[in-house]
Each structure stands twice: as C-alpha cells, then as structure tokens.
C-alpha cells in the first residue's frame with residue numbers, strides 16, 4: 001500500500017492505495033464519491049469522466065497513483081457554492097438531457113471540459129466532443145441541446161426529434 | 162488486474178534503470194495497457210510510468226526543420242502544438258475521443274504498433290526517426306509486423322522526429338465502434354518523392370504502398386492512381402469488413418488523401 005494525496009473538488013484528501021488501484025476506485029470506494037460511474041470499465045463509455053488538472057480523463061483507465069498531487073474535479077463538485085445546479089446541470093434538467101441518468105455525470109464533466117476549451121461550440125463540435133460518451137437512453141439530441149443552451153446559445157431552432 | 166508495483170521516475174535515466182527489473186514494463190498513457198491488464202493478458206511485476214519525465218514531453222522544431230515530439234507527449238498536445246506539421250496535428254486530433262487524447266501518448270502508440278493505429282502511418286509516411294534511450298531507428302526498420310517493433314525489452318521511445326513534407330494528409334475510414342482506422346492512409350510529398358503508408362488494412366501491420374508512391378512521384382494527383390489496386394490477399398478480414406473491402410478502401414482513401422493534400 002502507498003499513501004496517495006490529491007485535491008478533490010478543492011479539498012485535500014488522502015488514502016492508501018495499491019499500484020493497481022484505479023482512480024475511479026479511489027474516488028468511489030475510498031472517498032465514497034459515487035457520482036462518478038463505471039459503465040463499461042473498458043474506456044469506451046465515458047460514464048467515469050473526471051477532470052485531472054483541468055483535463056477530461058476516463059477515471060477507469062488511469063491509475064490512482066498517476067494522480068498524486070493532482071487537482072481532481074468530479075460531478076460532486078460541480079454545483080454552485082450554495083448547492084444550486086451549475087449552468088450545465090440546470091440546462092440538462094431544463095432540456096431533458098437525461099433519462100436514467102447513468103451517463104449524466106460523465107456527460108456533464110465532458111461538457112464542462114468542452115465549454116472551457118470552446119465557450120460557444122457548434123452543434124457539430126458538441127457531437128464530436130462527445131464521441132467517447134455513450135448514452136443508452138436519450139438518443140443524444142437533448143444532451144447536445146442542453147450543452148448548447150448552457151453555452152448561452154439560442155436553442156429554439158434545434159427541434160426535438 | 163494482477164498486483165504490481167508502481168514507480169514514476171523523473172528522468173529517462175531513472176526510467177531505464179527501473180525497467181531493468183525482471184518483468185517491469187513501461188506505462189505511457191495506459192489507454193492500451195490498462196485495459197490489457199484488466200483482462201489479465203499481462204502480468205508485469207512493476208509499471209514504470211513515463212508521464213512524469215519532463216524531457217519526454219512536448220513538441221519542438223529541430224535544427225534540421227524536423228518536428229520533434231517527446232515520447233510521452235499526449236495526442237491532445239500534438240494536436241494543439243504540432244502546427245508546423247498540420248497533417249500530423251490533424252491525425253492526433255482524430256485519435257479516439259478527447260479523454261483518450263488527454264492520456265494516450267505517441268510513444269505508447271508506436272511501441273504498441275496496433276495494426277489499426279494512426280501514428281504508425283504518420284511515422285512511416287514521413288520517414289520519421291524513432292529515438293530511444295540508446296539509439297535512433299528509421300521508421301522503415303522500426304515496424305516489423307502487427308504489434309511487433311524493433312524495440313528491445315525495456316527500451317523506451319523518448320522522441321519521434323518527423324521531417325516535414327511539402328504536402329501531406331491523413332485520411333482515416335473509422336471503424337465506428339472502436340474509432341480506430343478500418344483503413345487509414347497517410348500520403349506525404351517530399352521534394353524527392355512521395356511516400357504512402359497504409360494502416361488498418363494488412364495482417365502485417367502498417368505498410369508502404371510502393372506502386373502508389375511511384376505513380377504519385379511522377380504525377381501528384383488522384384487520377385495518377387487510376388487503374389492501381391492492392392491485392393486482397395493478406396488483408397485483414399473481420400466482421401467489420403472483408404479483405405477485399407479493405408483492399409478497395411486503400412485505393413479510395415489514398416485518393417482522398419492526395420486530394421486533401423494537393
């Protein structure tokens with residue numbers, strides 16, 4: 001076991017891990033931050049996307065020890081300071097961007113990474129960025145719409161399909 | 162995953178030393194190796210992470226004009242910083258998805274030499290030099306068939322040097338589930354001739370299509386490829402496409418790459 005220390009959602013955390021412990025297991029099992037989901041465990045679905053030093057990564061395909069000293073952000077840290085949903089989360093609710101919600105934490109974290117890089121993406125850019133996030137329920141349309149809306153763009157013209 | 166120790170050295174020399182231990186293995190971005198370990202297809206005693214080695218990070222321009230990419234540079238950084246070689250930057254920007262590009266590295270891709278990976282096509286078509294901790298290997302000697310390279314046990318890809326062609330483009334026909342190349346073709350036109358490298362198609366891994374190179378060196382246009390074909394023999398056939406289908410796609414994607422480069 002090795003002592004691992006990092007910052008998660010602004011708080012310093014530490015715990016004992018093995019070499020083979022995945023970042024997602026450290027978050028879910030050690031820190032009990034179970035908002036980050038494991039859908040496929042094979043780096044295909046994106047349900048486990050978190051940010052490490054500001055970059056979207058699949059937490060199921062990164063060793064926990066690789067994040068030693070890193071700033072990690074998970075879905076639990078996305079709400080505003082008063083506990084209300086942030087703009088992306090609120091847009092997912094307003095535009096029905098989720099059904100079962102299993103993919104949603106990864107979708108929100110990917111969307112946050114996209115909007116930081118590209119504050120006003122086109123619909124095609126949103127779809128391209130979500131290449132590694134799979135949703136079994138929504139058909140993506142309202143997810144794309146929610147992200148466009150969260151970026152402050154008019155989505156009136158994007159009709160529901 | 163079987164249990165293993167983890168080390169994260171800060172220099173190439175320390176990494177080479179750490180890899181001398183029996184059954185130690187290098188870890189790049191882990192986008193291939195971690196899934197392999199999960200399936201228990203490998204049992205290293207120790208993983209030596211290369212991601213903390215600053216001398217293996219980033220993109221720069223060498224004195225000879227080559228674009229040099231550190232062996233542990235993630236695809237997203239190549240996409241953002243290899244603007245001096247636009248076709249290379251575009252190839253990196255098209256690998257997998259954003260999260261894969263933030264972790265996966267050029268050294269890992271070239272060491273793995275997946276028959277459907279993108280970087281091998283860029284390295285071979287550009288006549289790149291693969292620099293390791295103790296030697297330089299020409300791309301023509303480096304790729305030795307599916308998942309096989311000239312690398313010795315414990316040898317680390319520290320840098321890849323890409324001569325910059327006059328014109329170049331990479332065209333990938335994506336396998337829709339994995340996003341790897343069903344067939345990918347990289348065409349590079351240098352002052353002294355054209356090089357064409359094909360990935361995704363052959364059971365031998367990445368290869369140069371020499372007939373197309375000759376035709377294009379005389380006349381760099383898609384029309385110069387009319388009448389050329391690749392034998393379906395030795396092409397990968399699987400549920401995504403037969404050997405004949407892949408052989409056909411090689412010609413189509415080469416034409417598209419020439420058109421995109423011209």
Ligand SMILES: Cc1cc2nc3c(=O)[nH]c(=O)nc-3n(C[C@H](O)[C@H](O)[C@H](O)COP(=O)(O)OP(=O)(O)OC[C@H]3O[C@@H](n4cnc5c(N)ncnc54)[C@H](O)[C@@H]3O)c2cc1C
Nearest residue numbers: 189190191192193194257265266268269272278279318340
């Ligand atoms: C969903 C998904 C989609 C993908 N799509 C594509 C695609 O479209 N095109 C494509 O080309 N690839 C694709 N990949 C593969 C991806 O590019 C990997 O990142 C890459 O193949 C391996 O790089 P890595 O740094 O993750 O290596 P790792 O997984 O860490 O290592 C792979 C192998 O290389 C060795 N190694 C690592 N670094 C070095 C080094 N510097 N020197 C020597 N040996 C080293 C390791 O020991 C291991 O054997 C995809 C992967 C995923 C998960």
Ligand code: FES
Nearest residue numbers: 039040041046060
């Ligand atoms: S659980 Fe990580 S990508 Fe699916």
Ligand code: FES
Nearest residue numbers: 099103135136137
């Ligand atoms: S809402 Fe159910 S998987 Fe996306």
